[in-house]
Amino acid sequence: MGLQQSDALDVERVREDFPILQREFDGERLVYLDNGATTQTPDPVVDAIADYYRTSNANVHRGIHQLSQEASIAYEEAHDTVAEFVGADGREEMVFTKNTTEAENLVAYAWGLRELGPGDEIVLSQMEHHASLVTWQQIGERTGADVKYIPVTDEGYLDMDAAAELITDDTEMVSVLHVSNTLGTVNPVADLADLAHDHDAYIFVDGAQAVPNQPVDVKEIDADFYAFSGHKMLGPTGIGGLYGKADLLDEMEPFQYGGGMIRKVTFEETTWHDVPWKFEAGTPVIAQGVGLAAAVEYLEDLGMENIRRHEERLAGYALDRMSEFDDIEIYGPTRAEDRGGLVSFNLDEVHAHDLTSILNDHAVAIRAGDHCTQPLHDELGVAASARASFYVYNTTDEIDALLEGVDSARELFA
Ligand SMILES: Cc1ncc(COP(=O)(O)O)c(C=O)c1O
Incomplete structure (x- = not known):
């Protein structure tokens, strides 16, 4: 079920306030999942x-x-x-x-x-x-x-x-x-x-x-x-x-x-x-x-409690979908209710920068790097990770698009 039907937020209505989300790159609609870095700005603002x-x-x-x-x-x-x-x-x-x-x-x-x-x-x-x-x-x-x-x-x-x-x-x-x-x-x-x-x-x-x-x-x-x-x-x-x-x-x-x-x-x-x-x-x-x-x-x-529920739901959906794959390593708590609306991960041997670049070819915007937490990445034993971060205008369909992009990377590097 798409999050458009979410009881927490009317996402389709929210998206109307963000014309930037209509942008297309090479014919593909932008999927913006880099909200932990910066969020988009709605028309009223x-x-x-x-x-x-x-x-x-x-x-x-x-x-x-x-x-x-x-x-x-x-x-x-x-x-x-x-x-x-x-x-x-x-x-x-x-x-x-x-x-x-x-x-x-x-x-x-x-x-x-x-x-x-x-x-x-x-x-x-x-x-x-x-x-x-x-x-x-x-x-x-x-x-x-x-x-x-x-x-x-x-x-x-x-x-x-x-x-x-x-x-x-x-x-x-x-x-x-x-x-x-x-x-x-x-x-x-x-x-x-x-x-x-x-x-x-x-x-x-x-x-x-x-x-x-x-x-x-x-x-x-x-x-x-x-x-x-x-x-x-x-x-x-x-x-x-x-x-x-x-x-x-x-x-x-x-x-x-x-x-x-x-x-x-x-x-x-x-x-x-x-x-x-x-x-x-x-x-x-x-x-x-x-x-x-x-x-x-x-x-x-929108209501901050609604936003929290929406984020938890998206994080939960992303965690569920990603855990279907043995080659995806997810960092952080496994319970969505213990997390904010973001998921950092790595795909097997594929460097996070390569993964993010392939996702970019599919108009999916996520972040790769150490996310300004180098010592934490040292503790995790990796130099970098990919991070998808969600916000009020994101949907489960967009998380599916992310996973499709990950699949392309998987095929390319197989
Ligand atoms: C947890 C946390 N603290 C601090 C910052 C720094 O924010 P800013 O670059 O807006 O100062 C960020 C930005 O990514 C962050 O995620």
Whole structure:
């Protein structure tokens, strides 16, 4: 049965908002399964950005004139919309960044460089994306803090017994991803937050693959920081969100300096603006903020619980179909309910790049490589994997098309 009949989402109706999905390559209709890298942008979001530029474009915070006031209100309200979407109290807990990577760097620089020193420990997991792994590794090098890694079990889960031993009174920061962009695993971030807090450590949750795909409530998780990227949730590139607990963000020093983030400047010293503006130096991501708010409204209309069910169903279908073949190795948990909507795999001896290239000949777009998780791939014993990642407009028919492409590769390399 095609997912068009899914009770979770009216996929055919959703697809009408994404004209890009009608594109054909050499007569074959595009099958876009690279949503973990970036998602497509629906017409209402494109329209919101275009309308902003057509009717209200101006710089914010500085102007008395009408356009500047309109732009300022739209930009400020976008913070509230995005904050509410993830359960934050309001704009005082939601900083707009360029993406998840910048959010990670913001906390690492603004908090880590000042607060960490020799004897302190940063606890990451073996499945971290380079956005977190490389950033904290660098902060460790600069401050003398040690970086430790929660191991991943053979089944693709975080080893929570090991986590309980690794997180100690020396731990100052735990940084873990909510959903693995390689294994698909949904991690028990609320339990990790409890562990961190039991030892007076903070927890930073990388939600880049979670916020687009499931309901997220930062307060329920009790995250101290929580980050995500707009372009992975139907929004534009160039914008991400950093949630931080209000008192933490308030106490933190800025990350970057310049206009817009100050309250009073003299030749001798400067005082800072309120959060979030303190962390948004220079002309901020105004149009992108408007676009991200429109994306959030679009997702809310679809319903995050429906999206989660749809993704689980697609992941389950892909897992079932792929497990029919002995020559396909799948990474990560075997139970669809423990994963987000993506599946990484390898086809026997065929390199993931070759496989992806053959799929491209069939207009099927997936990703090949290490997915910015090189150390995890080392643990898996492979240099690369192929990854199919699903979203609101994908169907089981498209997963069948993926498997047909895999079959062509199988024949070619036999
Ligand atoms: C889990 C995870 N974290 C962080 C990132 C980095 O996101 P961005 O490139 O938008 O900063 C990604 C992107 O692939 C991701 O999947």
